[in-house]
Amino acid sequence: MPVIEIEKLSKFYRRVPGIVELDLSVEEGEIFGFVGPNGSGKSTTIRTLMGLLRPTSGSAKLFGLDAFNDSTRIKRDVGYVPGIVEYFSQMKAMEILQYAASFRRKVSQEHIRTLCELFEVDLRKTFGRMSVGNRKKVAIVQALMHKPRLLILDEATSGLDVAIRKRLLEQLREINLQGTTVFFCSNNLNEVQDICGRTAIIRGGSIIETRETSVLSGGSARKIKVRAEEDVSSVLELFKIKDAKKVDDYAVFLYDGPMDLLVKALANFKILDLQVDLPSLEDAIIRYYEKKMEQEEEFIL
Numbered sequence: 001m002p003v004i005e006i007e008k009l010s011k012f013y014r015r016v017p018g019i020v021e022l023d024l025s026v027e028e029g030e031i032f033g034f035v036g037p038n039g040s041g042k043s044t045t046i047r048t049l050m051g052l053l054r055p056t057s058g059s060a061k062l063f064g065l066d067a068f069n070d071s072t073r074i075k076r077d078v079g080y081v082p083g084i085v086e087y088f089s090q091m092k093a094m095e096i097l098q099y100a101a102s103f104r105r106k107v108s109q110e111h112i113r114t115l116c117e118l119f120e121v122d123l124r125k126t127f128g129r130m131s132v133g134n135r136k137k138v139a140i141v142q143a144l145m146h147k148p149r150l151l152i153l154d155e156a157t158s159g160l161d162v163a164i165r166k167r168l169l170e171q172l173r174e175i176n177l178q179g180t181t182v183f184f185c186s187n188n189l190n191e192v193q194d195i196c197g198r199t200a201i202i203r204g205g206s207i208i209e210t211r212e213t214s215v216l217s218g219g220s221a222r223k224i225k226v227r228a229e230e231d232v233s234s235v236l237e238l239f240k241i242k243d244a245k246k247v248d249d250y251a252v253f254l255y256d257g258p259m260d261l262l263v264k265a266l267a268n269f270k271i272l273d274l275q276v277d278l279p280s281l282e283d284a285i286i287r288y289y290e291k292k293m294e295q296e297e298e299f300i301l
């Protein structure tokens with residue numbers, strides 16, 4: 001049974017769609033990435049999973065239980081970091097954590113202290129006087145304190161400094177090895193590419209692709225940037241490269257064939273610069289968005 005199972009899930013704010021007939025499945029033991037532009041439906045999806053929003057139609061299940069109707073039972077086994085963290089402004093960090101722990105069973109005080117040290121939480125400062133990053137650190141400790149079966153993170157790394165962000169990613173890998181499933185929503189695509197086995201791309205409230213992250217980011221392909229005195233379009237035609245772009249004076253494209261053949265073909269031109277890099281997840285997502293827009297334009301025509 002999947003830990004998260006979403007089928008034909010829609011949420012409308014009056015007549016405005018938040019998500020539309022969304023399908024998604026996350027298996028136990030995954031670190032699953034969830035990416036998309038602002039306003040694409042990421043937070044609406046997560047808030048629906050957490051039982052904070054009632055879906056308009058469709059179903060969302062966690063551990064086989066209904067996300068809205070069985071929300072209280074589900075939350076026993078879920079840790080959650082929201083995109084915007086809000087607690088009582090006059091409470092100190094330790095008071096917030098102890099208050100949260102009082103709703104949990106068998107929360108180790110030693111484990112709370114260890115997490116606070118790991119993420120450098122200032123336990124004496126009141127929440128209202130904390131920066132965005134420090135508020136996020138309190139939320140992370142609160143989400144991890146009871147060693148959840150499922151951890152749902154909505155932009156958990158935003159506002160964190162580089163060192164704390166690195167520690168969080170390391171902690172996610174560690175608890176995942178211990179059995180925790182991680183649903184990782186982030187605008188930092190380098191982080192998603194670094195830790196997520198599979199990733200779903202959401203746009204306009206619908207999933208447009210779900211694949212292994214390594215495949216989404218190009219697999220064995222290479223990102224080629226070439227600048228030459230002559231037009232190299234004949235080489236692109238020879239190797240059947242159809243998605244090349246002109247960026248400044250460079251031809252930019254993805255290539256997954258033998259590099260020696262490409263280099264030999266380019267050797268017939270006066271090459272001013274040649275760069276070969278691994279494509280990023282950002283490259284892949286932009287490519288998917290562009291293909292989706294082309295399909296929509298064709299449908300309209």
